[in-house]
Amino acid sequence: MSAARSKVLLLLPAVAVFALLLVAPILMVLDESFRAFEPGRIGSVQGASLTLANYAELLLPAYVQYFAQTYFLAFCASVVAVFIAFPISYCIARTESPSTRKASLSAIVGLMFLSALVRVYALELTFGSAGVLSPVMSFMNINPNGRQYINFVIVAGLLHYAIPMSILILFGAIQNLDPRLIEAAQSLGASALSSHITVTLPLCTRGIFSAFVVSMTLGVSAFIIPWILGRGRVLFISNLIYTRFSEVADYPSGAAISIVMMVLSLLMIFSMSRLATSFERT
Numbered sequence: 001m002s003a004a005r006s007k008v009l010l011l012l013p014a015v016a017v018f019a020l021l022l023v024a025p026i027l028m029v030l031d032e033s034f035r036a037f038e039p040g041r042i043g044s045v046q047g048a049s050l051t052l053a054n055y056a057e058l059l060l061p062a063y064v065q066y067f068a069q070t071y072f073l074a075f076c077a078s079v080v081a082v083f084i085a086f087p088i089s090y091c092i093a094r095t096e097s098p099s100t101r102k103a104s105l106s107a108i109v110g111l112m113f114l115s116a117l118v119r120v121y122a123l124e125l126t127f128g129s130a131g132v133l134s135p136v137m138s139f140m141n142i143n144p145n146g147r148q149y150i151n152f153v154i155v156a157g158l159l160h161y162a163i164p165m166s167i168l169i170l171f172g173a174i175q176n177l178d179p180r181l182i183e184a185a186q187s188l189g190a191s192a193l194s195s196h197i198t199v200t201l202p203l204c205t206r207g208i209f210s211a212f213v214v215s216m217t218l219g220v221s222a223f224i225i226p227w228i229l230g231r232g233r234v235l236f237i238s239n240l241i242y243t244r245f246s247e248v249a250d251y252p253s254g255a256a257i258s259i260v261m262m263v264l265s266l267l268m269i270f271s272m273s274r275l276a277t278s279f280e281r282t
Contacts, residue, residue, distance in 0.1 A: 029255045030259055032252055033054055033252055033256040033258070033259050034050040034052070034054070035048050035252045036049070036051050036252065037251070037253060041249070043249065054255070055256050057253065057256075058260060066236070066237055066240050067237060067260075067264070069234060070220055070236040071264070073155055073219065073234075073236075074215075074218075074219025074220045075219075077158035077159055077162055077219045078162060078216040080155070080159060080162075081162035081163045081166045081215045082166055082212050084166075085163050085166035086166075086204075086208070089166075089170035089173075089174050092104045092105065093171050093174040093175045094179070105168070105171070108164045108167050109164070109168070111164045112164045116225075119157065120157060120228045120229060121228070123229060124153075124229060127153045129144040129145060131144075147233060147234065150229065150230060150234050151234060153229045154226055154229050154230060154234060157225040158222060161215075161218050161222075162214075162218055162219065165214055165215060166212075166214070166215055169211040170207050172207065173204045173207025174200070174207070177203055177204070181199050182195050182196070182199055185198065185199050202279070205276055206276050208276075209272050209279075213273075216268065217269075221238055223236070223238040223239060223242065226238075227239050240257060241254050241257050241258055244257065
């Protein structure tokens with residue numbers, strides 16, 4: 001048996017599982033998104049002809065607002081997460097003590113295993129209208145039920161997931177850097193800050209963009225965070241999809257929203273990859 005044929009045979013089980021558990025459901029959702037929905041039924045009309053009405057409906061301002069607020073808040077959380085995670089990752093990667101480095105990474109990994117409900121309700125008990133900080137907010141004339149404040153709390157909730165993941169991604173990128181490059185830049189007269197801006201950041205471009213994309217993906221697909229912290233005033237696309245499938249039983253509409261969300265996410269990943277490549281070349 002040739003080496004090429006043996007590689008193909010080894011890949012067949014993985015390809016079969018991939019096609020069964022991912023490709024097939026996506027194709028079913030795609031087919032459902034082109035079907036008509038009849039009120040009072042569960043799912044699409046049996047034998048209905050294909051239609052683009054479910055996608056045309058997404059052009060309405062109400063749906064555009066869902067997409068806009070989802071991607072905007074996820075973007076804000078991703079940017080803040082990368083800014084916070086980078087110096088933390090750098091300090092951990094440049095720590096001389098291996099035990100300190102391992103303890104720091106273990107603590108960060110441990111944070112990722114905390115229950116989502118514990119994190120969300122901890123934020124609600126802290127920043128909610130009856131939370132610990134309610135006297136402070138009353139003193140500062142901050143309305144805890146205001147839309148901007150709710151957006152802030154949702155971003156804080158997203159950061160609970162985005163920061164640990166960004167730290168781990170950036171740690172790998174920074175650890176692979178040769179510290180002698182920074183020393184060489186400083187020996188040529190560059191300050192510590194300018195050497196990091198001109199040497200460290202460009203060499204970590206791929207890691208920075210990777211951390212941003214992962215944080216953005218986690219933010220866009222978040223469900224429980226906007227569901228609880230949004231208090232019914234700010235909801236994400238994932239909440240809308242859940243409502244369409246579980247509460248309204250409008251499977252075609254939920255499927256169309258899911259497909260559009262997936263396409264937008266893939267376009268975002270592709271665009272960020274191209275942008276990272278262009279930055280590396282410059």
